[in-house]
Amino acid sequence: MPEPLLACHDVAYTYRRGTPMAAEALRGVTLGVAAGELLGLIGPTGSGKSTLIQHFNGLLRPSRGRVVVAGQDLWAPRADRRAARRLVGLLFQFAESQLFEETVRRDVGYGPRALGLEADEVEARVDEALRQVGLDPARFGGRSPFALSGGEMRRVALAGVLAMRPQVLVLDEPTAGLDPRARAELLDHIRALHARGLTVVLVTHNMDEVALLARRVVVLHAGQVAADGAPRAVFAREDDLRAWGLGLPQAAALVRRLRSRGVRVGDALTFAEARRAILAAAREAPRGDR
Ligand SMILES: Nc1ncnc2c1ncn2[C@@H]1O[C@H](COP(=O)(O)OP(=O)(O)OP(=O)(O)O)[C@@H](O)[C@H]1O
Numbered sequence: 108m109p110e111p112l113l114a115c116h117d118v119a120y121t122y123r124r125g126t127p128m129a130a131e132a133l134r135g136v137t138l139g140v141a142a143g144e145l146l147g148l149i150g151p152t153g154s155g156k157s158t159l160i161q162h163f164n165g166l167l168r169p170s171r172g173r174v175v176v177a178g179q180d181l182w183a184p185r186a187d188r189r190a191a192r193r194l195v196g197l198l199f200q201f202a203e204s205q206l207f208e209e210t211v212r213r214d215v216g217y218g219p220r221a222l223g224l225e226a227d228e229v230e231a232r233v234d235e236a237l238r239q240v241g242l243d244p245a246r247f248g249g250r251s252p253f254a255l256s257g258g259e260m261r262r263v264a265l266a267g268v269l270a271m272r273p274q275v276l277v278l279d280e281p282t283a284g285l286d287p288r289a290r291a292e293l294l295d296h297i298r299a300l301h302a303r304g305l306t307v308v309l310v311t312h313n314m315d316e317v318a319l320l321a322r323r324v325v326v327l328h329a330g331q332v333a334a335d336g337a338p339r340a341v342f343a344r345e346d347d348l349r350a351w352g353l354g355l356p357q358a359a360a361l362v363r364r365l366r367s368r369g370v371r372v373g374d375a376l377t378f379a380e381a382r383r384a385i386l387a388a389a390r391e392a393p394r395g396d397r
C-alpha cells in the first residue's frame with residue numbers, strides 16, 4: 108500500500124493540559140488518508156472531530172503521537188511545517204464569519220498575497236478558485252462578501268482555501284446551517300473538486316451526505332476511532348451507531364422500517380438505491396402481498 112498523503116499515528120490531545128481544567132479530546136487516533144480519497148468523518152458532538160482535523164495542518168500540536176503530511180513529520184525538529192501545512196486546506200465551521208475584506212476578490216486573494224505571490228498569479232488564483240465554487244469572478248469579484256447570501260458567503264470562504272491550492276481539502280461541517288438548495292449546490296462543488304483530484308475529508312453530522320459522497324467513513328467516539336470502513340459496512344452496525352449516538356442515512360432508515368413491517372426489501376444508503384430496492388421488492392412480492 109502506498110504511503111498515505113496524511114497520517115496520524117497514536118495522536119492524543121489534551122486541552123488546558125496540566126491544569127485542573129484539562130480535557131482529553133483525542134485519546135490515541137491512528138488514521139491514514141490516501142491521495143484521492145473522499146473520507147467522511149463523523150461522530151457525536153464533542154467526540155473530537157474538530158480537534159483532530161486541526162492536527163492535519165499543524166494548527167494543534169499533539170500531546171502525544173505523530174502527524175505526517177506527504178512524508179513529513181510535522182513536529183520533527185527540522186520539519187518544514189509551513190510547506191507541509193500548505194498542502195492541507197482547512198475550511199472551518201461557519202467559515203464565512205472570518206470573511207473580512209471589502210470585496211470578494213480581496214478576501215479570496217488574502218492567502219495567496221500572504222504567500223508573497225506576484226499580483227498576476229494572485230489574480231489568476233482568485234479567478235480559478237471562484238470558478239471552482241461556481242461564482243463568476245466578473246459578477247462577484249467586486250462585491251462585498253457581506254452582501255451575499257449565506258450559501259454564497261460560505262463558497263467565498265471555500266474559494267479562499269482553494270486559492271492556496273491545497274492537495275487535501277478538510278471541511279468542518281461545510282453545509283451546517285445552509286438551506287437545502289445551498290447545501291446541494293455546495294455538495295456538488297465538493298464532488299467536482301474531488302473528481303478533479305483533490306483529496307477530501309468531510310466532517311459532518313449529516314449521514315445522508317456521507318452516504319452520497321464518501322467512499323470511506325471514519326467514526327470518532329470519545330476521542331478514538333470507533334469504526335473505519337465503507338459506508339455500507341459502517342451503517343450496517345445499527346446497534347453500535349445507536350451506542351455512539353449516531354443515526355442512519357434517511358434512506359437506510361426507511362428500508363429498515365419497511366423490513367421491520369415484513370416487506371422483503373434490500374439495503375439502501377441513498378434515496379436512489381432505496382427506490383430501486385423498493386421497486387424490486389414490489390416486483391418480486393407474490394400477488395397476495397400487494
Ligand atoms: N478550546 C477548547 N478548550 C477546552 N476544551 C475544548 C476546546 N475545544 C474543544 N474542547 C473539548 O474537546 C472535546 C472535543 O471537542 P471537538 O470540538 O473536537 O468535538 P467535535 O467532534 O468537533 O464536536 P462537534 O460535533 O460539536 O463540533 C470536547 O469535550 C470539547 O468540550
Ligand SMILES: [Mg+2]
Pocket residue numbers: 156157158
Ligand atoms: Mg466540531
